Amino acid sequence: MKLALTIAGSDSGGGAGIQADLKTFSAHGVYGMSVITSITAQNTIGVLGIEDISPDMVYLQMKAIFEDLYPNAVKIGMVSNEDIIKMVAKGLKDYNVKNIVLDPVMISKSGSYLLKPEAVEALKKELIPLSLVVTPNLMEAGELIGKEIKNVSDMKEAAKKILDFGAKTVVVKGGHLTGDALDVFYDGKEFYEITTERIDTKNTHGTGCTFSSAIAANIALGYDLVESIKRAKAYITGAIKHSLAIGHGVGPTNHFWNIEIRKV
Numbered sequence: 001m002k003l004a005l006t007i008a009g010s011d012s013g014g015g016a017g018i019q020a021d022l023k024t025f026s027a028h029g030v031y032g033m034s035v036i037t038s039i040t041a042q043n044t045i046g047v048l049g050i051e052d053i054s055p056d057m058v059y060l061q062m063k064a065i066f067e068d069l070y071p072n073a074v075k076i077g078m079v080s081n082e083d084i085i086k087m088v089a090k091g092l093k094d095y096n097v098k099n100i101v102l103d104p105v106m107i108s109k110s111g112s113y114l115l116k117p118e119a120v121e122a123l124k125k126e127l128i129p130l131s132l133v134v135t136p137n138l139m140e141a142g143e144l145i146g147k148e149i150k151n152v153s154d155m156k157e158a159a160k161k162i163l164d165f166g167a168k169t170v171v172v173k174g175g176h177l178t179g180d181a182l183d184v185f186y187d188g189k190e191f192y193e194i195t196t197e198r199i200d201t202k203n204t205h206g207t208g209c210t211f212s213s214a215i216a217a218n219i220a221l222g223y224d225l226v227e228s229i230k231r232a233k234a235y236i237t238g239a240i241k242h243s244l245a246i247g248h249g250v251g252p253t254n255h256f257w258n259i260e261i262r263k264v
């Protein structure tokens with residue numbers, strides 16, 4: 001059994017955050033573990049409240065995992081504030097953790113801040129240099145480089161700049177562009193455009209979390225990075241195609257679309 005860890009916030013509605021990540025790991029047949037950084041009271045409509053976990057408790061969760069259940073890959077999502085970011089970086093360095101997929105979560109689709117704006121610099125300085133791959137969406141890439149991203153050429157420029165912050169590779173996600181669902185992958189040498197059809201649905205809650213944890217799951221399974229990204233893209237596309245019209249707002253993706261469950 002391969003093991004994967006998510007370091008992220010809890011989404012009580014189950015569509016994003018820790019819950020999406022653990023479902024994604026399970027859908028890949030990977031044993032999932034979690035370090036919870038923050039608890040959000042959230043549903044398909046919005047975020048009602050956020051309570052951060054203390055940095056010491058974040059570290060203790062990491063210690064508990066790394067001293068017993070060492071992960072083959074790690075996904076990082078919502079890290080909320082500068083003190084948590086510093087503690088997460090310390091834990092990853094203390095235990096020499098590799099294969100880190102960083103989704104630099106900043107604002108939910110419903111418009112709530114999941115990262116304090118003043119913590120963006122800490123994210124750049126502390127976590128990006130530890131990452132095998134960073135997966136910003138258009139807005140997050142724009143915040144990281146201080147420029148609005150409007151098209152594929154801007155996405156490529158952003159990927160280059162984010163690599164300069166110390167990431168080994170970058171995927172800039174184009175889910176919020178029009179036209180095909182095109183993501184740009186940059187490994188420091190070549191650009192790859194990874195494209196699928198755009199699926200016409202409003203139910204896209206948790207797409208970024210699900211995509212990044214699918215990359216981590218595939219890395220844990222032993223696929224190389226490019227193959228892991230391609231497989232994650234196919235997985236998120238299926239999860240959006242079969243997304244769930246539940247709740248009264250933006251419904252979640254279907255994490256188990258590729259698993260046949262029969263009623264007997």
Ligand SMILES: Nc1ncnc2c1ncn2[C@@H]1O[C@H](COP(=O)(O)OP(=O)(O)O)[C@@H](O)[C@H]1O
Binds near residue numbers: 136173182199
């Ligand atoms: N309507 C859609 N149809 C197909 N793929 C999509 C759609 N929306 C997003 N994606 C894909 O889902 C993944 C997550 O992207 P995105 O939604 O931009 O992330 P985030 O949730 O962080 O904003 C990317 O691979 C993106 O291309």
Ligand SMILES: Cc1ncc(COP(=O)(O)OP(=O)(O)O)c(N)n1
Binds near residue numbers: 040105
């Ligand atoms: C607890 C928590 N973490 C992350 C997110 C953002 O997830 P994302 O996949 O980007 O999905 P949307 O919020 O954009 O639908 C979240 N909402 N909650």
